[in-house]
Amino acid sequence: MISLPLFSLLTDVAVLAQHGPADVLITGLTLDSREAGPGIAFGALRGTATDGHKFIEIAVGQGLAAVICEELPATLNPATAYVLVQDSAAALAHMASAFHGHPSRQLQLIGITGTNGKTTCATLLHKLLRELGYHAGLLSTVQNQIDEEVIPSTHTTPDAIRLNALLARMVAAGCTHACMEVSSHAVAQHRVTGLRFVGGVFTNLTHDHLDYHGTFDNYLKAKKGFFDALPKTAFALTNADDKRGSVMLQNTAARRETxxxxxxxxxxxxxxxxxxxxxxxxxxxxxxxxRLIGVFNAYNLLAVYGAAVLLGEDPTEVLTILSGLTTAPGRFEPVVSATQRVTGIIDYAHTPDALENVLQTLHEIRQPSQQIITVVGCGGNRDAAKRPIMANLAARLSDKVILTADNPRFEDPNEILAQMQAGVTVPDATKVRTVPDRREAIRAAVALAGPDDIVLVAGKGHENYQEIRGVKAPFDDKLVLTEIFLELNK
Incomplete structure (x- = not known):
């Protein structure tokens, strides 16, 4: 078990004031007051839903060793160490890195950020590095991986404590490289603060996560913040064809590549x-x-190729290996029914740009006689502005459309669907049906499909659940589509 004196964890932390014992031993870090106890340092964070400072006294009552906070409580326990900082999240990130022995400094850590393509690029780069003979880790929306060991993923980027623990496990397992998605939330919430990256990759930037960031400018600044923090020893590789690509490099100290x-x-x-x-x-x-399909994957492949070459790998060998790789689960993933001669495509496209990319790709590869039938929804408690845009795109670029529930979360799915329906223009209205039940929506799409048609099921991709009223019930688009194909074969 790790046991370190508090002062040794504060080397990179800007401490405003400190009260209580500085030499108290820390055996664990937490952001959850319910996990507080002897030897634990609790970080009081000001979150979007609640303020961790409200729980300091409860945590102290459970015998914890230290509190990291932006505001001291009215009463201080003399047996507890209190560390006053300007930003608890940033402080905890630095402490987590120190607690686990700064694992990012022992890895070739590459971060990939952007609206679309993060998962595909991270997965491809991880597969490539392993094919090149390296032990490598992966941190992605789909799953975390330490060489062949798969660890379920709950967030695109874990919190700083779990993230550093995973990186430490990679180091202990002999990994030399790690590939990770870096979400805008992760930058804004200091989850990647204190990590040393050898390279950063930017894919693209489109409309997403405005429910959290408030404005597109804030969203852009969060992405750019990742590159601003890269050291001069790192590389910053950006998509020159994206109109925000050059913005990412404006203030970086890293080597600029395109x-x-x-x-x-x-x-x-x-x-x-x-x-x-x-x-x-x-x-x-x-x-x-x-083996990958679509112009968007041409960009993903080029980004991974560039990153690998910047890591010092041989260009010819990199291209040879990349030519045989497949994409990440739920990213333009085919499910074929030989009997009906219908091709299903499962894709995570949950932003307007991603949906348009997938549909444009289907138009580029389909035969004139093939229909495109799209099943699409929008998640609840997320950016509502994109809902009519998603429906408009689906109706404009598909022959038939089924609007359905995605992860409604705590919203009424019928209200979400009504907002989507508002984006459908009169000329496209006859193409569109609304089926709130997602399984029945997929079944309806398959029933509408004729021989050689394409059924696109968009929005959830790799996810194996549907979240309704706080409950995550099992639901896997790929599995459901496969089951429906099998039922029709009988």
């Missing part, structure tokens, strides 16, 4: 063909066939 399908860049690609069996690209003068 990738592009359209113009001059450090790493360039040319799209030769985008077909149902894969992509044909020319990358830095080499023609390669890839």
């Amino acid at each position: 990738y592009s399908l359209r113009g001059a860049a450090t790493f360039r690609a040319r799209l030769i063909a985008n077909e149902v069996h894969g992509l044909h690209l020319e990358i830095d003068g080499r023609e390669i066939l890839f």
Whole structure:
């Protein structure tokens, strides 16, 4: 068990004031007052739902060792150490890194941020590194991984305490590299503060998470904050074709690198063909066939290629391995019914840009006789502004559309669907049906499909649950679609 004196964890923390014993031994860190107890340091964070400062006295009553806070309570317990800081989240992140022996400094840690493509890029880079012979870790929306060991994921980026614990496990397992998604929430909430990255990758920036950030400018600043914090020893690789790509590099101290399908860049690609069996690209003068489909995946592949080369890997070997890799679960994942000759596509597309990318890709690879039937919803307690936009895109770029529930959470799914329906224009109205039950919506889409048609089930991707009124019930789009195909085969 780890046991370290409090003062040794505060080396990188800007302490405003300290009360009580400085040499108290710390055996664990927590953000949850219910986990407080002897040897534990509790970080009182001001969250969006509640303020951890309200629970300091309760935590102290449970015998904890130390409190990290932005405001001291009226009464101080002489047996407890109180550390006053300007930002508890940033302080806890630095402490978590120190507590676990600064594991990020012992890894080649690459962070990938952007609205879309984070999971695919992180997963591909992880697979690539392992094929190159490295022991590598993965931190992603779909799952966390230490070499072959899979650890379920609950957030795109875990909190700083769990994150550093996972990185420490990777180091203990002999990993030399780690690939991780870096969400905008993670930057804003200091989950990645104190980590040392050897490289950062930017994919793109579109409309998302405004329910949390409030404005698009705040969302952009959160993404940019990741690159602003990179050291000069790191590389910052950005998508030159995204209009915000150059913004990410404005204030970074890291080495600035770019990738592009359209113009001059450090790493360039040319799209030769985008077909149902894969992509044909020319990358830095080499023609390669890839198993992934879609222009958006051309960008993902180019970003991963660039990151690997910047890590010092051989370009030819990298491209050879990438050509044989498949995407992450729930990212343009096919489910085929041979009997009905219907192709299902499961995709995590839950933003307007991601949905448009997927539908445009289907248009590029389908035959003229093939219909595109789209099942799509929008999550509850999230950015409502995108709901009519999502429905409008689906109706405009599909032959038929079923609007349905996604994860309604604590909202009325019928109200979400009404907001989506408002985005459907009169000319497209006849294409659109509303089926609130997601399983029945997928069943209805399959029933509408004829031979060789394509059924796109969008929004949830890899998720294996549906969240309704705070309860997560088992629900897997891929499994449900497979079951419906099997039922119709009987």
